Amino acid sequence: MPDISTTMIIVLCAAAAAAGWIDAVVGGGGLLLLPALMLGLPANVPLTHALGTNKAVAIVGTSGAAVTFARKAPVDVRTAVRIGVAAMAGAMGGALLAGVFSKDTMRPLIMVVLLLVAGFVLFRPAFGAAAEGGPVSRRRIVAAILLAGLGIGFYDGLIGPGTGTFLVLALTALLHLDLLTASATAKIVNVGTNGGALAVFAYQGAVLWQLAALMAAFNLLGGMAGARMALKKGSGFVRAVLLTVVLALVVKLGLEQWA
Structure with a gap:
């Protein structure tokens, strides 16, 4: 493990x-965890090691939340x-290309996406308030596999932060779920995306396992x-946390961008 105080x-x-x-409620925990690792690790530690360690930590917390949700939601x-398997494949592809883009290049893009997300949720108060009745069509399931699975999975392996939030929004829109069920799904x-990316990073030796094990317990x-x-709180609580997290992260990323 690197020399860390x-x-x-x-x-x-x-x-x-x-x-x-944050990840369990609405996703987006990586937008807190990854920057913390990037700031906390010594300057000589490669970015891929921060990404790999982030995945090793996140998969533990995400798995625990998934089990808790699956039992009651x-x-x-x-x-x-099915979506998770596609996401795992997408994440592996993204992880193979990780490090190609610098954090300075990706930060403005993430900010724009988050602002669009905040605007959409803010001006669509009924979004995710209740699930639509009836079975989901096969076409919508295929779209979810391709977009939420392969697409967002690829992003998760490549960069990662905000994946959970993007998944919640995509699943709510594509499968007509309420925000609580979408968050649980x-x-x-997310277990699939984290697992796929982690497998690649581990193969490349880009995981700080001792630090990851300690942080994973808290995660x-x-x-x-x-x-x-x-x-306990339901979809209204999830929506409120979603907006709070997204807006706070936009401010944080903006301050870092123009500091």
């Missing part, structure tokens, strides 16, 4: 717990797994706590 390790563990909570596990899909606790709170 005890204080920084505590900060990274706290960030992991907070990211796990009305999730179509079969459909979620996204956790299962798991945060993820399970977030899942329980989302189940």
Whole structure:
């Protein structure tokens, strides 16, 4: 493990717990966890090691949240797994290209996407408030596999931050789910994206396993706590957290961009 101070390790563990909570409720924990790793790791540690360690931490918390949701939320596990398998394949492809784009290049793009997300949710108050009745058509499931699975999975392997949030929005729109069910489904899909990317990073030796194991324990606790709170509070709570997280991250990324 790189030479990291005890204080920084505590900060990274706290960030992991907070990211796990955010990820479980609405996704987007990577937009907290990855920057924390990029700032906390020594300057000589490659970006791919921050990405790989991020995946090793995130998959533990996401798995814990997925299990918690699957037990109590009305999730179509079969459909979620199918999308998750496609997401795993997409994430592996993205991870193979990780490091091609610098963080300075990607930050403005992520900001634009987040602003569009915030605007859409803010001006569509009925979005995700309730699921539409009736079975989901085969065409919509295929679209979810291609867009939410392969597409967002590829992004997760390539860069990662915001994947959970994008999954929640895509699944809500494509499968006509309420935000709570979409968040629960996204956790299962996110396990696939994290697993695919982690497999590639691990093969490349780009995971700091000792640090990841410590942070993963805190991420798991945060993820399970977030899942329980989302189940208790419902879709309205998820929507409020979604807007808060997205707007806070836009401000954070903007300050970093023009600092």
